Amino acid sequence: MVVVAVDAMGGDLGPRAVVGGCVMALDANPALKISLHGDEAVLAPMLAKQRGGSGAAAKRLQVVHAPAAVSMQDKPSHVMRHGRDTSMWSAIAALKAGEAAAAVSCGNTGALMAVSMLQLRRMEGVSRPAIACLWPSRGRHGFSTMLDAGADVKADAPDLLAYAIMGATYFRNDFDEPRPRVGLLNVGTEEHKGRAGLREAHELIARHEETGRYDYVGFVEGSDLPSERVDVIVTDGFTGNVALKTGEGTARLIGEFLAETFRSGWVSMLGGLLARRALTRLSRRIDPRRVNGGVFLGLNGTVVKSHGSADATGVAAAVGLAAKLAGSGYRGRMAERLVIAAQAAQDAPEGDEA
Amino acid sequence: MVVVAVDAMGGDLGPRAVVGGCVMALDANPALKISLHGDEAVLAPMLAKQRGGSGAAAKRLQVVHAPAAVSMQDKPSHVMRHGRDTSMWSAIAALKAGEAAAAVSCGNTGALMAVSMLQLRRMEGVSRPAIACLWPSRGRHGFSTMLDAGADVKADAPDLLAYAIMGATYFRNDFDEPRPRVGLLNVGTEEHKGRAGLREAHELIARHEETGRYDYVGFVEGSDLPSERVDVIVTDGFTGNVALKTGEGTARLIGEFLAETFRSGWVSMLGGLLARRALTRLSRRIDPRRVNGGVFLGLNGTVVKSHGSADATGVAAAVGLAAKLAGSGYRGRMAERLVIAAQAAQDAPEGDEA
Numbered sequence: 001m002v003v004v005a006v007d008a009m010g011g012d013l014g015p016r017a018v019v020g021g022c023v024m025a026l027d028a029n030p031a032l033k034i035s036l037h038g039d040e041a042v043l044a045p046m047l048a049k050q051r052g053g054s055g056a057a058a059k060r061l062q063v064v065h066a067p068a069a070v071s072m073q074d075k076p077s078h079v080m081r082h083g084r085d086t087s088m089w090s091a092i093a094a095l096k097a098g099e100a101a102a103a104v105s106c107g108n109t110g111a112l113m114a115v116s117m118l119q120l121r122r123m124e125g126v127s128r129p130a131i132a133c134l135w136p137s138r139g140r141h142g143f144s145t146m147l148d149a150g151a152d153v154k155a156d157a158p159d160l161l162a163y164a165i166m167g168a169t170y171f172r173n174d175f176d177e178p179r180p181r182v183g184l185l186n187v188g189t190e191e192h193k194g195r196a197g198l199r200e201a202h203e204l205i206a207r208h209e210e211t212g213r214y215d216y217v218g219f220v221e222g223s224d225l226p227s228e229r230v231d232v233i234v235t236d237g238f239t240g241n242v243a244l245k246t247g248e249g250t251a252r253l254i255g256e257f258l259a260e261t262f263r264s265g266w267v268s269m270l271g272g273l274l275a276r277r278a279l280t281r282l283s284r285r286i287d288p289r290r291v292n293g294g295v296f297l298g299l300n301g302t303v304v305k306s307h308g309s310a311d312a313t314g315v316a317a318a319v320g321l322a323a324k325l326a327g328s329g330y331r332g333r334m335a336e337r338l339v340i341a342a343q344a345a346q347d348a349p350e351g352d353e354a
Numbered sequence: 355m356v357v358v359a360v361d362a363m364g365g366d367l368g369p370r371a372v373v374g375g376c377v378m379a380l381d382a383n384p385a386l387k388i389s390l391h392g393d394e395a396v397l398a399p400m401l402a403k404q405r406g407g408s409g410a411a412a413k414r415l416q417v418v419h420a421p422a423a424v425s426m427q428d429k430p431s432h433v434m435r436h437g438r439d440t441s442m443w444s445a446i447a448a449l450k451a452g453e454a455a456a457a458v459s460c461g462n463t464g465a466l467m468a469v470s471m472l473q474l475r476r477m478e479g480v481s482r483p484a485i486a487c488l489w490p491s492r493g494r495h496g497f498s499t500m501l502d503a504g505a506d507v508k509a510d511a512p513d514l515l516a517y518a519i520m521g522a523t524y525f526r527n528d529f530d531e532p533r534p535r536v537g538l539l540n541v542g543t544e545e546h547k548g549r550a551g552l553r554e555a556h557e558l559i560a561r562h563e564e565t566g567r568y569d570y571v572g573f574v575e576g577s578d579l580p581s582e583r584v585d586v587i588v589t590d591g592f593t594g595n596v597a598l599k600t601g602e603g604t605a606r607l608i609g610e611f612l613a614e615t616f617r618s619g620w621v622s623m624l625g626g627l628l629a630r631r632a633l634t635r636l637s638r639r640i641d642p643r644r645v646n647g648g649v650f651l652g653l654n655g656t657v658v659k660s661h662g663s664a665d666a667t668g669v670a671a672a673v674g675l676a677a678k679l680a681g682s683g684y685r686g687r688m689a690e691r692l693v694i695a696a697q698a699a700q701d702a703p704e705g706d707e708a
Contacts, residue, residue: 072544073544075546110547136607137607138607138610150541153541153548153549154549185596187504187507187591187592187595187596190426190427192429193464194507194592195507195508195592221595221596221599222595222596222597222598222599222600222601222602222603223599223600223602223603223606224603225600225603225604226603226604226606226607227603235596237541238541238548238549238593239592239593239596241541241575241576242539242541242575242576242589242593242596242597243576243596243597243600244576245575245576245577246576246577246579246597246600246601246604247576247600247601247603247604248576248577249576249577249578249579249580249581249601250579250580250600250601250604250605250608251604251608252577252580253490253491253492253580254605254608256492258612
């Protein structure tokens, strides 16, 4: 059995979507247990309805009462100081205490990262933890990983090296790929392009191919995020967050245009009906909910950030991902690579990796 | 008649795509003349074929010989020093000399910006010119404008204010929109989010709503690029370039997935055939070639950068855009707004806009 701690009170759609997602995840995985953190007065009636219905799975769910909730407007610093009674804090505390093997929240990303860093602490060799997300791609495994998707708006060259190492370990774990290909996001693939700090990171990441057990393909561009050139895309959290949301927004726009296309006349409607099964497969293929969940890398614990607007399907995907990661032992292998890199930086006579 | 100077030698597909695009643009607009800059020995046989065929329009095209060409690998600084015999330099020189009203190139973006800045000079009140691009959107005009799409990897607060003013004037000119809505790209819409420099720009842009004749909607996210919230999205050229290429890459990936969908079985194929007209309309709607052409804003002259991989259709769109802009007088109105803003910055007692 694996226990996942879930923050019930985050998310734009409220606790009902989270409860629904938890029940879906429990149905899908008989070896899963959930501790659900939030206001018992709100959660109990929702769960009673689930337990009364088909929800035998819901018996593997236990509520942990936390009276307060973090809002999307709360500043991370405020939550760090005054947030001990929140459901988010409680979920991470369960992880820290060893009562859960992973934690999931749909709430305020900045606050979740701050609370996680405070309680779980960073792994050795990591100064800025990162959020890794999966990106549908033409690559050999159907997905690429991008990090940082928004944990920190800044990243210097040693941070980007740590992202390369963490991203490669994560991708290797997820897709059984012995040598993930790492690329550094830039505005062009030529060596002289981009900001000065990026050229320093370029050399550092190239030098650590063996430490990180990856193949470095050099600079990549935004158009390479879904391409077959690269498995792991490294960037700072500002650029990564803009790229992630731009890609999601573009996919949603095209999805809406496509739906309009098949309502634009009866011949097209008939065409849409005939192709319905294939179109459903397509929409699943590009559905951001399927790959819902940014994973916090670089902490002493597995935390998955679900999309704020995630519905029950999205929450279930995030909980499933957390359970899978908790059982995989990827963090031990990641720690090992990071320690080797930190050691190399200390030993380097130039001291340029410190 | 309006004359557009076209650099024949840039572009991934070579001069044949450029020549084809010029002929298409001439066919579409009887008031257009083109001066085509490049190697006469290469261009003459291509044009002879066009003139021999149906190409009466090609008689409004004149070749200006330039022996050398800028490659995609050339550094901008190298081209500035040694590039006087290139087709790119020659096209911009024609614009500077008043022999053309606008210039178009598919070549090296950095070199084109450097050569344009050197010859045309910046407008008063502009320290970093920007590239503006159009983005298909759900907005009231079907498009939003984003800048900077990649002219300069850096932009400070006064640069971002200039982008807001230039972008609003450009959008107003293109779509007859009296008060374009301007947004500043960030990783969240809350006031406290993002980098410190962005919060300064946020206040500056808000303060200049009347100078720039726009409505400022505040911070926007990557997902807002195609949304109905905003008409003009302001960002630095690093972030803007990554967003642009990510959006294009995502649209291309989904287009390919869609094509596969309609090859995935005979029922789906039949469906695709029935919906073919509607699907063609859809692919035109999301075709980046239709809106091909980034416009350089902030220079004393109209320069359009066509996509490096543009085919004849894409080149024709860029030439058409250049001709339309040249006749619109938008630069005079933009200069006026920028001078008012520069004046306000000088008069400001705090000096925080200098």
